[in-house]
Amino acid sequence: MPPQNEAPSGSSAALAARYGERYRWLLLLSVMVGTVAAIMSSTVVNVAIPGLSHQFNLGQARAQWVTSGFMVASTVAMLTTPWLLARFGYRATYSGCMWMLLAGGLLGGFAQNFPLVLAARVAEGLAAGVVQPIPALIIMRAFEPHEQGRASGLFGMGVVLAPAVGPSIGGLLVDWFGWRSIFFMVTPFCIACLYLARRYVPVTAPGGAAASRDEALDWVGLTLGTAGTLCLLNGLVALSGGPAWEAGALLALAVLSALAFVAWQRRRSARGQAPLMDLALFAWRPFAMGSLVALIYGTALFGSTYLLPVYMLMGLGLSATSVGGILMPAGIALAVVIPLVGRLADRQPTRLLVNIGLSLLALSFALMVTIGLQANLWWLMVYCIVGRVGLGFILPSLNLGAMRGLAPELLAQGSSVIGFVRMLGGAAGVSLCGIVLEWRLAAHGTALTDGRHPAARLAAFDEVFLMLAALCALAMLAARGLSQGSRLTPPR
Incomplete structure (x- = not known):
């Protein structure tokens, strides 16, 4: 037993004493690497959908479940994060998720039939769902209020490198080695995260308490x-x-x-x-409005993440490599903007930053309708950059605006719930985009695989983009209820 004045080995207090002032940043780096792996496994598979469809002779509905299966598993798994952290602690929970994500990537890469691919995606989704609420919880607990925006910005800059670089590298891998190589991309990230977690992630539960095995999962x-x-x-x-x-x-x-x-x-x-899910969270109006923004924003964001590659591949007839090349500058712009906005989030009203981001995201969707079959693709790249700059305003601001003012004992639940509603919107958004696209394609008398009516096919995509722009405008109304400043009094 350690002396009473000495923190238990592996606790956050002991690790902070060992590494000093830099410890909270090392901890943030550790969870960032795992989140990069989780987000990459979510987004990069979209460029492989045509190859998967051809390999296993899939229709649009079944191919869509490669993405939707991940989203459903990820959405539901987020609800278990507070219980897992309380029962097993940060390190065991985080490392277990990385092992599952690694196993899912290997299973998907070696799968010889579609059910195994789908099982791999579900395993990856479960791991990603548990992992994603943890960084927001760490930022709210490990950093002072005047540092939280900066920490969110730096964390977001690292995380957005996954969707920025992932599709570009993924497009090259698909063209060079086939769709199976996509699943192996997470392997080095998972291995790095397992090493970092062993060194820097505490074994304790949120709040520094020892993990308890008493409470059963609901x-x-x-x-x-x-x-x-x-x-x-x-x-x-x-x-x-x-x-x-x-x-x-x-x-x-x-x-x-x-x-x-x-x-x-x-x-x-x-x-x-x-x-x-602790329903007391929704008594705090900024959290309730932030959750509504997250729901609508998730629908538009993840729906467009699915739609954009399909639009470029099958609507404009571009190669996977070209798709990656168009998306990469937008991802780089996001990586540049997000830490700058993170610093602003420590000084400016979060609802202002979120509304600016939603406005730019809506504008980028609306501008997509100006892209024709003979349009200069540089404009497509510019419109993608506008949308990603909008994301740069939203990502560091939304969680802070919703969670500042929550009592400390509600932070784990708050991070889990806002992630859950965002992913629920995302899962619905992927399905919604697929459904509306098929509906509009049928209305225009064409299909994705019909090469005879490219203009009609493009018109169907344009109508889906306008729907996403309208959703972003709707989210702006809810964003008016977010926290106005950086320091709030907890609800009584």
């Missing part, structure tokens, strides 16, 4: 959340291709699951049991 709540998410996404898919009764039944089940989930969480709280 399996009923997790089952209801999973059922509701699956019914929602399958109901959206059925809207486009299935019978009306099937779509109606699935969407009704999604609503019933959501109501049952809320009722169950209230019941657990009344009994003094830890809920999977």
Whole structure:
């Protein structure tokens, strides 16, 4: 047993004593590497969808589940992050996720049939979902309020390198080595993260307490959340291709699951049991409005992340390498902007920064309709840059605006919940874009694989981009309720 005045080995206090002032930045670097791996596994697979479709003879709906399966698993897994951290601590939870992400990448790369590819994507999604709320929690706990914007900006700059560099490298790998090489991209990141986690990530739970094995996971709540998410996404898919009764039944089940989930969480709280989602969070208006912004923003962001590569590959007929080349400058612009905005978030109202970002993102979507089959692709690159600059304003500001003012004991739940609603919007956004695209293609009398009507195919894409612009405009209304300053009094 260590002396009473000495912190237990592996705790955040002991690691801070060992590494000094730089420790919080080393910890931030450690979780950043893992988050880069998680985000890369989410986004880079989009450039491989045509190759996967050809390899396994997939239709649009089945190919879309390569992305949607990841999103569903990631969305539901986020709800378990607070429980896992409390039960196993930061290090065991984080390292376990990296092992799962590594295993998913290897399984997907060597898979010989589509069910194995889908299983690999689900495993990657589960790992990514647990990991992604952790950095926001660390920033809110390890950094002083006047440093949180800077830390968010630096963290965001590192994280955005994944979608900036990932599609470009991914496009080259697909052209040179085929779609399987995409799955192996996460391997070096996972190995690096396992090393960093062993050195810098504390073994303790949030707040510095020892991990406790007493509280059982809320399996009923997790089952209801999973059922509701699956019914929602399958109901959206059925809207486009299935019978009306099937779509109606699935969407009704999604609503019933959501109501049952809320009722169950209230019941657990009344009994003094830890809920999977603490509904007390939504009594804090900035958090409630931030969650609404995150939901709509996630729908537009992840829907466009799926749509843009498909638009360039199958709407404009570009190669995977060209797609990567067009997206790379936009990613670099985002990496430059995000730390600058992070510093602004320590001094400027977060709702102002979020609204600027949403305005630029909406503008970039609206400008896509000006790209024609004979248009100069430099303009396409410029419009992508405008959208990524908008993201640079949103990413460091949204979590801070929603979570500043929450009581310390609610931070883990807050980070998990806002990540959950963002990913729920993202999962719905991917399905929504696919559904609306198929609907508009049919309305224009064409299909993605129809090479005879390129102008009609492009018009369908344009209409989906306008829908995304409208969603961003809607999110701007909710963003008015975010925190106005950097320091708030906790709700009483």
